[in-house]
Amino acid sequence: MTEDLFLEDSYLREFEARIVELSGRELILDRTAFYPGGGGQPPDKGTLGIGPVRASVVDARREGREVVHVLDNPIPDTVRELKGELDWERRYGHMRHHTALHVLSGVIWRNFGAKVTGGQMRSDRARMDFSFPEEWTTDVVGEIERLTNEALAEERPVKVYELPREEALENPDLIRTQVNLVPERVRMIRIVEIEGLDTQADGGTHVANTSEVGEIEITSHKSKGRQNKRIEFVLR
Numbered sequence: 001m002t003e004d005l006f007l008e009d010s011y012l013r014e015f016e017a018r019i020v021e022l023s024g025r026e027l028i029l030d031r032t033a034f035y036p037g038g039g040g041q042p043p044d045k046g047t048l049g050i051g052p053v054r055a056s057v058v059d060a061r062r063e064g065r066e067v068v069h070v071l072d073n074p075i076p077d078t079v080r081e082l083k084g085e086l087d088w089e090r091r092y093g094h095m096r097h098h099t100a101l102h103v104l105s106g107v108i109w110r111n112f113g114a115k116v117t118g119g120q121m122r123s124d125r126a127r128m129d130f131s132f133p134e135e136w137t138t139d140v141v142g143e144i145e146r147l148t149n150e151a152l153a154e155e156r157p158v159k160v161y162e163l164p165r166e167e168a169l170e171n172p173d174l175i176r177t178q179v180n181l182v183p184e185r186v187r188m189i190r191i192v193e194i195e196g197l198d199t200q201a202d203g204g205t206h207v208a209n210t211s212e213v214g215e216i217e218i219t220s221h222k223s224k225g226r227q228n229k230r231i232e233f234v235l236r
């Protein structure tokens with residue numbers, strides 16, 4: 001079982017860990033800061049090494065309660081401990097875009113009654129799909145951008161905590177964002193709350209305050225069917 005350091009401290013970019021399993025280019029550690037991907041957030045990249053031994057982490061994935069790191073080349077099986085370092089620019093980009101997506105989600109619900117149906121982030125851009133009942137015009141898209149930037153500028157704290165499943169299922173915000181889809185076996189649910197705006201069950205990494213996001217700039221918008229709309233944005 002891997003200790004998920006990224007869940008406790010999303011700003012942790014360096015760590016030390018013990019090798020639990022090494023198989024070719026794949027490696028399991030007792031603890032890791034590498035996010036294994038999920039919820040629209042890509043897996044982290046970076047390096048693992050000690051002394052002259054060094055490999056790039058080109059991919060990571062969750063397998064049960066463990067995180068598997070995929071290296072660019074195998075390391076000697078005599079190595080027991082490693083230092084890890086994230087490609088921080090990339091990861092921090094994911095964090096800023098991830099928090100921006102949650103703020104956007106909160107705004108389109110609060111101001112337009114629209115529900116998110118999907119989202120994907122990169123380190124330099126993100127997109128969000130939602131079910132939008134109103135007419136889809138450039139004016140509406142401009143209004144979404146303005147309201148989202150207003151909310152970001154309010155310097156809202158981003159709080160991360162756990163709630164017992166039963167309690168989470170009674171929270172209307174969490175029901176709206178489909179907390180019921182979290183597998184039954186998960187008894188304590190991790191919550192990410194943009195104070196006063198958006199509360200979701202979420203396993204990703206976020207910035208601590210919306211002020212770190214900056215501003216969004218919507219670069220494209222389209223209709224994907226009568227109800228489904230998509231927005232793409234960058235941060236500036």
Ligand SMILES: [Zn+2]
Nearest residue numbers: 039098202204
């Ligand atoms: Zn999320």
